[in-house]
Amino acid sequence: MVKSNLTRSPWWTRGGVAIVMASWATVQLVYVQTQGLNSWRGGGFGMYGGFHPVQNDAWVTTDEQPSVHYWKRSRDDSELFSVVRPHLTFPRKTALTDSLNELSSKSGKRYNVEITSPSLDLETLVLSRQPLLRTSSDGEP
Amino acid sequence: MSGMSLESQNDRARQTLQQSLTVCVIALLAYLFTTSRIEETIRTAMAALLFASLVLGVTNRRSLWLWPLITLGFLVSLLARPLDVPNHHWMMTYLSAAIGLSVLTTSQSESRIENLQANARWLVVVLMAFATMQKVLSPAFIDGSYIGFELARGGFAGPIVRQLPFMGDVVAENASLVQQLHTTSPATLESVTLTAPFASFPIVAYGFTASILMIEAWLCLAMLMIPKRLITHLSLISFIVTLAVLRQEVTFISVVCCLGLFACGRERPYIRAGYALLAVVTAAAVLKTLNVA
Numbered sequence: 141m142v143k144s145n146l147t148r149s150p151w152w153t154r155g156g157v158a159i160v161m162a163s164w165a166t167v168q169l170v171y172v173q174t175q176g177l178n179s180w181r182g183g184g185f186g187m188y189g190g191f192h193p194v195q196n197d198a199w200v201t202t203d204e205q206p207s208v209h210y211w212k213r214s215r216d217d218s219e220l221f222s223v224v225r226p227h228l229t230f231p232r233k234t235a236l237t238d239s240l241n242e243l244s245s246k247s248g249k250r251y252n253v254e255i256t257s258p259s260l261d262l263e264t265l266v267l268s269r270q271p272l273l274r275t276s277s278d279g280e281p
Numbered sequence: 282m283s284g285m286s287l288e289s290q291n292d293r294a295r296q297t298l299q300q301s302l303t304v305c306v307i308a309l310l311a312y313l314f315t316t317s318r319i320e321e322t323i324r325t326a327m328a329a330l331l332f333a334s335l336v337l338g339v340t341n342r343r344s345l346w347l348w349p350l351i352t353l354g355f356l357v358s359l360l361a362r363p364l365d366v367p368n369h370h371w372m373m374t375y376l377s378a379a380i381g382l383s384v385l386t387t388s389q390s391e392s393r394i395e396n397l398q399a400n401a402r403w404l405v406v407v408l409m410a411f412a413t414m415q416k417v418l419s420p421a422f423i424d425g426s427y428i429g430f431e432l433a434r435g436g437f438a439g440p441i442v443r444q445l446p447f448m449g450d451v452v453a454e455n456a457s458l459v460q461q462l463h464t465t466s467p468a469t470l471e472s473v474t475l476t477a478p479f480a481s482f483p484i485v486a487y488g489f490t491a492s493i494l495m496i497e498a499w500l501c502l503a504m505l506m507i508p509k510r511l512i513t514h515l516s517l518i519s520f521i522v523t524l525a526v527l528r529q530e531v532t533f534i535s536v537v538c539c540l541g542l543f544a545c546g547r548e549r550p551y552i553r554a555g556y557a558l559l560a561v562v563t564a565a566a567v568l569k570t571l572n573v574a
Contacts, residue, residue, distance in 0.1 A: 149396050153386040157379040158403030165411045171364065172415065179415050182364040183371035185408055186415030188493070189422045199467060207466040229365050256467065260426040262483045265433065267462060268472035
């Protein structure tokens, strides 16, 4: 056998990317566990670990309209949907309230938003909604 | 290897590297054609670089410099909204970075293959470790309700399940009820009751849940402890095929195929051929999602 003069590369060329990947995935995992980020998103590899953000719903009511339904794939280019959409994946009450407040000051409307996720009781097979976030443009749920 | 000259070994190593990188370039091109996650100008530039590498030869010295640029393209798209990006996009980024690091830090084909092998192994270990951890920590997964939801509405192997005479109708009806709840105001409809598509449904859902956890944990441990053994690669290929049948997650599958291909190094030509075939087929399936007028 001919002996090759193979040189071994430094460790970081062989495992450095995996260390970066694990570090970021840890950050994402903390966000999922403490901040309510959907595990399907953000590079933490939590796919199939729970309901996909596309299965979440946002219900927006104003004084004039009874209820408008938004979901991740809604085809709507309104400012209201652009405000609500990120919260279907990562619901943050303070950020959403602030954005709704800003929108309300422009339109003069009061917005109530409820974001829900499905919830199944495996024994009875009753599929209901689990509220992820409930807020309004003036901060009152 | 006995009797093989050094030159012949180098030629074989270069050939292996060329095959693996070509498969990876094809998988990345298919993704770039279909994703809307990357801004169009950057996406076009990335595709042009990948095409150029195919023309010049993927192992050409100049072609290898495309990998940091491809990684940069992915990073720019990630930085805009990192927490809203799907996992396969992150995997593509890590894969490109790993290839760049593996091929640019040495000039020997054999060393490049060894680097790629080590990187792919660790990427699969981290991927499967976090996939398992996330599931264990998720209440909706661990109580079986998420898997039960997907089984009841035909979320796994839906096109096949809906054709089965003994459960197809029930699954279709459940899917319709799920859609009804999804689109009806909570003030009008609070809940719906699904029908079990088969006997002992909760037990099957728990079993399915436990199997997924065990398979992912096994893949993590196998890649960590016995990365070169045949059983490890057969397990990974079985996982890929099962995922393709249950859910057509073609982009994610093509990345895992590339990782499996690199993780083989120069060994196991038949297994490498299997990974390459699966990667190319799934790349073609990614392109199927294109809406060509």
